[in-house]
Structure formats: C-alpha cells, structure tokens
Amino acid sequence: MAKNPFRERGFKSYREESARKDAIYEQKKGKLFRFFLTDKDEDDVEIRFLNDEPILFYEHSVNEGGKFLNVTCTGDDCPYCEGGNKAAYKGAFLIVDTREFEMDERDAKGDKTGKKKKVKDRLKILARGTKDLAKLDRINTKYGLKARPYAVTRIGSGNTTSYEFDRMDKDPITSKQIEKFLSTLPEKYKGMDVFEVIEANLFGMEEEEKSPVKRGNKGTRRRSEEEDEIEDVDSDVIEVEDTKPKTVKKKLNIVKKKK
Numbered sequence: 001m002a003k004n005p006f007r008e009r010g011f012k013s014y015r016e017e018s019a020r021k022d023a024i025y026e027q028k029k030g031k032l033f034r035f036f037l038t039d040k041d042e043d044d045v046e047i048r049f050l051n052d053e054p055i056l057f058y059e060h061s062v063n064e065g066g067k068f069l070n071v072t073c074t075g076d077d078c079p080y081c082e083g084g085n086k087a088a089y090k091g092a093f094l095i096v097d098t099r100e101f102e103m104d105e106r107d108a109k110g111d112k113t114g115k116k117k118k119v120k121d122r123l124k125i126l127a128r129g130t131k132d133l134a135k136l137d138r139i140n141t142k143y144g145l146k147a148r149p150y151a152v153t154r155i156g157s158g159n160t161t162s163y164e165f166d167r168m169d170k171d172p173i174t175s176k177q178i179e180k181f182l183s184t185l186p187e188k189y190k191g192m193d194v195f196e197v198i199e200a201n202l203f204g205m206e207e208e209e210k211s212p213v214k215r216g217n218k219g220t221r222r223r224s225e226e227e228d229e230i231e232d233v234d235s236d237v238i239e240v241e242d243t244k245p246k247t248v249k250k251k252l253n254i255v256k257k258k259k
C-alpha cells in the first residue's frame, strides 16, 4: 500500500503519485483479462490450459479508490514494497475461457457503438498463489494440464479462496489449436508464443526486441483491437490471496521457458 498522502508535503509527492497512477494505467493498457470466478459464477467453468509450466512472479494487490488492481512487483526499488504492501508469489498460465460473454461492441476508431456483442473462447491469464499452484503441479504430473479440459470451481471466499480443477475427458490440445487461439489475440501479440504472451502481460512489452524486422508495418496496428482487451472495472476486483511470501525483498524469480 502506498504511504498515506496526508503525511506528505509539497508538489514532489503529488507528482510522484500521479506518475504512479499513470504507470498503473500504462501497465493495464492492452492487457488480457484475468480469469477469476466470483460468487455469482456458475460451478464447473470449462477452461483449457495452453501451457503446463507456470511463469512465476511476485504481485501486489493495490487498492485504487476501492478497486483492487494487480501490479507486478518490480523487485528492487518497487514502490509498493517500500510502502509496506506485501507481494504474493504467483504462477501464471494462459488459458481459454470457454464461457460466453457479452461485451461492448466498438467501431473502427475504438469507440463504443452502444451495442453488445457475444464472445466465446477468450484467452485469459490465470494467476494463482502457492496453494493452488501446488494443486496444479500435482494435477499436471498425474493427468496433464494440456492433455484435457478442466472444470474450475471456486471454493471458499475472502482469504480462504481456492480453486478446484476437475479433470475432464482426455483430449490433448494440439500445437495447431494453440496457434489458432493465439491468432485471435490483438495485433501486438502477433508472433509471440504462449510464454511470451504471458510475460508481456505480467512484465510489459519489449517491442524493440520483438519486431526488428518489420519496422515499416508498425502503422498497421489496429487500435480498436487492443482497446477491446482493456480490463473493465468489474474484472479488477480480485480476491484476497491466501499466500504470504516470506521474503518480499527477494529478486523476481522468473521461470523462463525451456528452449
């Protein structure tokens, strides 16, 4: 949590606070939705894992005007660590949420048309704390996260929330299917594999590294597609994690893809 602003004096603090808010907005822009279940969600929500090894990271839950936002811990010099907000250790997967959603339709300029459209099979980021990661590790070893769809149910509430993953019939996801799912992502994710998409969502984009070859094509990026992926307000509310990392000052421990 940031320091209480009432104890600060002068414009410097104000500017720092504005910069911090801008940074949060920048970080959220163009990101995929997080997958999470609320009390209102039906049980047994079917998902498909696109990776079976998680990307590991530390994350802060930041209260911004009553809404909780996920902010990836930057390790050294992280303002939230300095402010005393404890980061939770998490592992992230790219998953397909097979539920049908209704969302705002947007025109070519990215403005809302006022109409709704229905979407299904959306790619989302599933990020879970140590308790659920232990479960997923075991399930993956026994049944394979990519070998079949899973039905997810939320158990408990508040800081005792955990997810149950019930295996469904064996139906391994093929690399062709994964490619097809990845092709539904906004332009900025083009050419990325599953791990790179997750990393771009958690740690930000490194565009210069991504596309040194087709520099001339940058202008074709379609703004409207990216805007669709901005998390809406409802999705920002996350449950309180039950994980309490022992050391927060530790450097980010990111598991990289095996080459």
Ligand SMILES: [Zn+2]
Pocket: 060, 072, 073, 074, 075, 078, 079, 080, 081, 082, 087
């Ligand atoms: Zn931090």
